[in-house]
Amino acid sequence: MASYSTHPGGPSGALPARSAHDEPNRKGTNDPGTVLGLIATGALAATAIGVATARARQHDRDRRPPDDAPARTAVRNRMGDYALVGKTVTINKPKAELYAFFRDFQNLPKFMENVRAITPRAEGDATRHDWQIRAPGGRTVDVITEVTEDREGEMIGWRSVEGSDIKTTGHVAFKDAPAGRGTEVELVIAYDAPFGAAGRMVAKVMQAEPHIQARRDLKRFKMLMETGEIATSQMHP
Amino acid sequence: MRALTWHGRHDVRVDNVPDPAIVNPRDAIVKITSTAICGSDLHLYDAVIPGMKKGDVLGHEFMGEVVETGPKSTLEKGQRVVIPFTIACGSCFFCENDLYSACDNSNPVEKQDASEALYGHAMSSLFGYSHLTGGYSGGQAEYVRVPFSDVGPQVIPDGMSDDEVLFLSDILPTGWMGAENADIKPGDTVAVWGCGPVGLFAVQSAMIMGAGKVIAIDHYPNRLRLAKELGAEVIDFKLTDVREALMEMSGGLGPDAVIDAVGMEAHGFTAGNMLDTVKQRFGIGADSADALRQAIMCVRKGGRVSMPGVYGGLVDDFPIGALMEKGLQVKTGQTHVQRYTADLLKRIQDGEIDTTFLISHHLPLEEAPKGYKNFHDNQDEWTKVVLKPH
Numbered sequence: 001m002a003s004y005s006t007h008p009g010g011p012s013g014a015l016p017a018r019s020a021h022d023e024p025n026r027k028g029t030n031d032p033g034t035v036l037g038l039i040a041t042g043a044l045a046a047t048a049i050g051v052a053t054a055r056a057r058q059h060d061r062d063r064r065p066p067d068d069a070p071a072r073t074a075v076r077n078r079m080g081d082y083a084l085v086g087k088t089v090t091i092n093k094p095k096a097e098l099y100a101f102f103r104d105f106q107n108l109p110k111f112m113e114n115v116r117a118i119t120p121r122a123e124g125d126a127t128r129h130d131w132q133i134r135a136p137g138g139r140t141v142d143v144i145t146e147v148t149e150d151r152e153g154e155m156i157g158w159r160s161v162e163g164s165d166i167k168t169t170g171h172v173a174f175k176d177a178p179a180g181r182g183t184e185v186e187l188v189i190a191y192d193a194p195f196g197a198a199g200r201m202v203a204k205v206m207q208a209e210p211h212i213q214a215r216r217d218l219k220r221f222k223m224l225m226e227t228g229e230i231a232t233s234q235m236h237p
Numbered sequence: 238m239r240a241l242t243w244h245g246r247h248d249v250r251v252d253n254v255p256d257p258a259i260v261n262p263r264d265a266i267v268k269i270t271s272t273a274i275c276g277s278d279l280h281l282y283d284a285v286i287p288g289m290k291k292g293d294v295l296g297h298e299f300m301g302e303v304v305e306t307g308p309k310s311t312l313e314k315g316q317r318v319v320i321p322f323t324i325a326c327g328s329c330f331f332c333e334n335d336l337y338s339a340c341d342n343s344n345p346v347e348k349q350d351a352s353e354a355l356y357g358h359a360m361s362s363l364f365g366y367s368h369l370t371g372g373y374s375g376g377q378a379e380y381v382r383v384p385f386s387d388v389g390p391q392v393i394p395d396g397m398s399d400d401e402v403l404f405l406s407d408i409l410p411t412g413w414m415g416a417e418n419a420d421i422k423p424g425d426t427v428a429v430w431g432c433g434p435v436g437l438f439a440v441q442s443a444m445i446m447g448a449g450k451v452i453a454i455d456h457y458p459n460r461l462r463l464a465k466e467l468g469a470e471v472i473d474f475k476l477t478d479v480r481e482a483l484m485e486m487s488g489g490l491g492p493d494a495v496i497d498a499v500g501m502e503a504h505g506f507t508a509g510n511m512l513d514t515v516k517q518r519f520g521i522g523a524d525s526a527d528a529l530r531q532a533i534m535c536v537r538k539g540g541r542v543s544m545p546g547v548y549g550g551l552v553d554d555f556p557i558g559a560l561m562e563k564g565l566q567v568k569t570g571q572t573h574v575q576r577y578t579a580d581l582l583k584r585i586q587d588g589e590i591d592t593t594f595l596i597s598h599h600l601p602l603e604e605a606p607k608g609y610k611n612f613h614d615n616q617d618e619w620t621k622v623v624l625k626p627h
Contacts, residue, residue, distance in 0.1 A: 092330055181330055216346045223342045227326045227385070228309065229261040231345045233362070233372040235382055236258045 072188065085211040086188035089218040093225050095174035095183040099153045101225065102172055105129050111220035111230065114213055116140065128161075141165045167192040187218055239626065240294045240378035241605040246284035247613075249606050254294060257374065257382035262309035265386035267318060271399040272299035272376045274605070274612050274622045275407060276433045277547050280502060281366070282609050286549050288351060288369035296624075297322035297364040298406040299376025300399060303386075311387040318390035320383055321574035322407045324362040324373065327388035337361065338571035343384065344371045355550075360571065377605060379626045391578040394586075401585055403623065404434070404592045410577040412438025412498070415545030416446055418568035419494035424449035428483055428492040428535065429469070430528040432460035434595055434621055435545055436498035440469045441590065443496070452486060454479055457617040463594065483535045491537035499528035500546025526552040533559050544569035595621045602626040 072086040091098055101107055103126075105118045114134045121128040121144070131143040143164040149157030149171065157171035170189035177184045223230045240254045257266055275298050280286050300319040303312045312318065325337035332340050340361035344352070349359035352369045362384075365375015374381065383390060393402050412435045419427055427448045429436050432455035443451045444467070453464035454472045461471040472482050483492055529544065533556050536542055542565050560567070584590045597620045600608050608622040 090330065092328060092333070212350070216349075219341075219346045219349065222329075223326075223346070226328045227263070227342050229263060231326075231343050231362070231371075231384065232260060233345055233348070233374070234260055235255060235374055237260050 084188070084190045085214045086186065087215045087218050088184055088186045089222050090177050090181055090184050091222045091225050092182035095176060096153045098183050098185060098225060099156070099174050102221075103150075103156060111224050112213075112217045113220070143168060185218065185221070187214055189214060238379035239602055240374070241296060241602065241624075242291075243281060243289055243293045243295055244291050247282060247610075249282065249295065249609050251603050251605055252292075254292075254374075254378070257380055259305060259307045260382065261384060262307045263385050263387050264307040265303050265310045265312045265383045265390070266305035267299075267301040267320065267376075267381050267383050267390075268304045269299050269301040269376050269379060269381060269626045270317075271301070271403050272296050272378075272602075272624045272626065273403060273406075273408075274298075274377070274608050274624065276435065277366070277500075278609070279613050280500075280547060280549070282613055283502065285502065286367050286369075287355075288367040288372075290368060290372070293365070293367075293372070294374040294378050295365045296375030296377030296381075297366055298403065298408065299364075299381065300393070300403050300406060301376075301381075303390075304380070306386065309387065312390060312392075317393040317395075319393060319402055319405045319578070320364070320376065320381070321389045321391070321405075321410075321578060322364050322366075323389075323571060323574050324364065324371065324384055325388055325575055326385050327575075331361075332388070332575075335573055335576045337573040337575045348372055363571070377602065377624060377626075379602070389575055391582060393582070397586070400593045400596055400623065401591075402582065404438075404595070405574075405578050405581055405585075407572065407574065408434040409438050409581055409590070409592055410574045411435050411545050411572040412440075413442045413577055413581060414570075414572050415439040415496050415498060415543050416442035418541075418543035418545070418570075419443065419496055420541045420543075420566070420568070421446040421448050421494060423447040425493040426450045426452065426487045426490075427494045427496065428452045428454065428532070429464075429496045429498055430454050430532055431498035431500075431546065432457065432464045432471075433498065433616070436496070437463055437467060437595060438592070439496050439498050439545065440464055440467050444468055445584075445589065450486075452483065452492065459617045460620065463620065466594070479531060480535050487537070491535055491540065493537055494541040494543065495532040495536040496543045497529045497532050497546045500544075501526065501548045501550075526555070530554070530556055533565065536563070536565060538563045540565055542567045545572070547571075596623055598622045600624055 070086060072084050108118055109115045116132040116134055119130050120126065121130060127147040129145050131145060133141040133143060135141045143160050143166060145158045146161050147156065147158050149155060153174060155171060155173045159169040160167050168189060168191040170187070173186045174183050220230050238254060238256045239251055242250055242252045242254065244250060259266060278295055281289060281295060300317070303314050303316045303318060306312050306314065323338045324343040325332050325340040326342040329341040331337070338361050343362040344359045348368055348371055352359045355369065360370060362371025362373050364373050364381070365377065391405060415435060416439050421427060421443055425448050427443045429439050429443070429451060432453050436453065440451050440453055451469040452472060453461065453469040454474055455461050455464070456473055456475045461473060464471050470486065472479055526548070528546065533542060540563070544567065581590065585592070597618060598608065600622060602624050605624050608624065611619045612622050
């Protein structure tokens with residue numbers, strides 16, 4: 001996960017010229033439209049400067065050697081057509097205990113707000129599961145996953161298989177935190193968002209954006225593991 | 238039940254709201270016997286703290302009797318308890334290191350996004366104090382739901398009155414931590430800005446911690462009198478040039494430590510402060526920080542700056558040069574109440590600390606709006622209001 005490159009080109013390349021060609025008809029110097037024209041020219045100039053700056057920044061990024069930060073924290077964050085989200089949280093519990101709770105996938109809806117239910121495909125099948133995920137607009141996305149990697153106490157990886165509504169792959173990794181602080185838990189999910197960028201935008205408005213969801217879900221996991229409950233300011237159950 | 242609810246700037250009302258119930262296993266329900274209006278409630282009253290919603294129940298200084306317990310609570314029905322205003326889980330990294338107001342687990346996840354954006358991290362929840370810090374209903378009510386009741390509440394022995402122990406919930410530990418953060422060495426000169434409840438308790442605490450001289454600064458004559466009665470020398474900033482006076486009263490050195498017990502709504506008539514106030518009124522983000530500016534300018538080189546006063550946003554014209562060039566140390570933060578309650582309760586029992594001198598008014602809960610108005614408008618005489626819901 002750490003070494004893919006965040007470039008190339010990017011969407012910024014498509015924007016500049018079109019607005020220059022679309023500039024409205026020129027009018028006489030005394031026309032009140034002149035003021036608007038000047039403003040429009042100013043706006044175009046600002047856009048041009050913005051685009052040039054963005055290109056310069058991209059060029060600068062392309063020239064730099066990679067750093068040690070996780071790829072998902074890059075300022076441009078894509079993996080081909082996939083969106084990539086990931087979060088790390090430190091939980092004050094031993095990794096064996098956290099792994100065991102997570103490995104029973106039926107526990108995940110307890111802290112994953114948008115996961116309605118996870119059920120084994122067959123009685124006793126610990127590798128293939130049906131996930132019912134809440135999606136924007138009250139819909140449900142069904143995903144079938146198979147466990148692709150399972151290292152006890154260390155890591156669980158999964159990916160979606162044929163018959164799923166979206167393509168997704170993810171892993172959770174557990175490693176000892178420094179200075180006896182418990183376990184660093186890293187959750188990484190790459191997904192092909194429904195309806196691409198527009199879908200993500202709608203989802204973001206509805207707070208179902210996976211990036212926010214991953215952070216919130218991990219924090220709920222932490223609360224449940226550290227305190228046995230999930231904090232709420234509700235006055236009633 | 239009846240509860241004091243927030244509706245906007247200078248608009249608080251006693252309304253009917255639903256009784257609270259046990260929600261999580263570690264909860265308890267407490268029937269409130271005494272609850273106070275805090276100086277920081279006035280920041281809500283003035284609507285300068287973000288994240289408030291109409292109908293929010295205020296109040297974070299309260300105590301009462303346990304009437305219901307969740308299956309994982311360690312309290313028993315009938316016990317009298319004082320509740321810390323910071324809600325803390327007791328088992329995260331921060332709680333284990335006595336940093337209770339930084340608790341990772343008490344602020345509901347969906348409420349953390351805004352404070353992460355504003356502060357970089359979400360802090361612990363506080364009772365009755367904006368949705369940035371959890372949106373929990375407060376204690377200016379007949380009943381309250383207390384989360385993590387196995388960690389926070391301090392059980393009070395029989396024979397101690399509410400007035401003797403109520404301030405363990407916030408202002409006494411806050412004044413105490415304000416003095417502790419000033420890292421006082423025996424014989425030190427300590428200057429305290431603000432003779433409100435926290436400032437007065439900071440004066441008292443600094444004395445106990447061995448300060449040689451405590452100088453208290455305010456402009457309300459009655460509050461200055463209270464500080465004087467606690468043993469402080471006082472400066473009225475309407476009569477006296479504060480910096481000049483502090484230099485002269487500390488042998489030309491400046492105080493060894495300074496305590497800003499004023500916070501974001503400083504009074505005063507310097508140009509900087511008036512500009513801050515205007516910006517704050519129009520909601521453009523600036524905290525009024527004149528007490529802090531002055532404290533930083535006055536403290537001696539290599540001195541210590543403690544900030545128990547509350548700030549919520551950004552500040553302009555901060556004397557960053559003085560801070561760096563003079564090599565100052567700064568300590569601040571919402572109070573880690575749970576760190577101090579047992580120790581301070583013992584000091585009250587031993588007669589070392591008395592907090593009852595502060596209370597100027599007892600009112601029934603129904604008269605809480607009157608209490609807010611007078612505490613806000615007439616700070617000289619209304620030093621502390623205790624509400625009685627039952």
